[in-house]
Amino acid sequence: MHMARMHPALPLVLLGLVLQTAAIIKFDIPRPDPFLDPRNDPYNPLKYIASNTLTGISVALVLIVAVLQTWCIKRWGARWMSAMTIGAYCFAIGLAFRFGLAIHPQSKGIYIVEYLFVVLSPCAFIAADYVLLGRVARHVQADRHLLVSPRKITLVFVSSDITTFLIQAIGGSISVSANDYDRALAGSRVFLAGLTAQLLSFSTFTCIYIRFLHRVRKYEPKAWAMDQDKKWYESWKSLAVVLFISCMGIMVRSIFRVIELSEGFQGPLTTSEALFYALDTLPLFVAIVVYVPFWPGRLIRPQENPAQNDAVIDSEKVSQDEKATA
Known part of the structure; x- marks a missing residue:
């Protein structure tokens, strides 16, 4: 793809791969009996x-999900969602490590790759959601109900996502590659700061989105009723629910x-595999799989322009009135 047409969020994913690779300092030689007592093994980062x-x-x-999203992009377009798709591939790579x-539970090198891919990949999911809101607002011709223009929404929040991504990448690289407690603690605090800033930014975005939907429903009945002649799964409101x-x-x-990092690397949330899958992997899986049956490129077609459609309808009505008068 030509660089000028690349989604602005994609470079952050590529940069993440570089940072993640650079963070791999060495592979520690596994200590004896790594499976004897993993919970109390000082060399087992997962516990x-x-x-x-x-x-x-x-x-x-x-x-x-990543493969299906790739197919959706080829079938219906919406390349601006490719950040999420690339993020899904990266997330799968992290989980695969x-x-x-499981074979070398004491390997710091494997843990570094797994940790950074898993915790940084969701930044791409967030960036895709940021871009999608602007597209939805323009699709229903209700830009004015956003606090700022769709373009600024994308610019401000994607920039915020990139910034918090870099903070998390730096903090995560320091903490997981550290060989002493003080350095690991400093890195975890930097990572926590980036994660907290990202949470605040995303919470603000979510509030703006909820406000947008409320105002469109209240003040734009025509826009809200748009696609009412289509099946429910082809309506823009279905995509709004998915977002x-x-x-x-x-x-x-x-x-x-955020809660996990605030407890430290030895806290109950960090050392529980069940909680990792229930509160990290599963929510993220839901966040990306919902787009497969409701792909934005299928529901927001490039050639669709409600304003132009209305103009055509009005023109046809005028012609009919003129004929009736004649």
């Missing part, structure tokens, strides 16, 4: 042995990560 069954299921599901941790569900999934995951 448990990753389940290959859960890893296999999660990798397969996320990878299926848990297979390595809200995606936001909620990301919100649950973000809150979980």
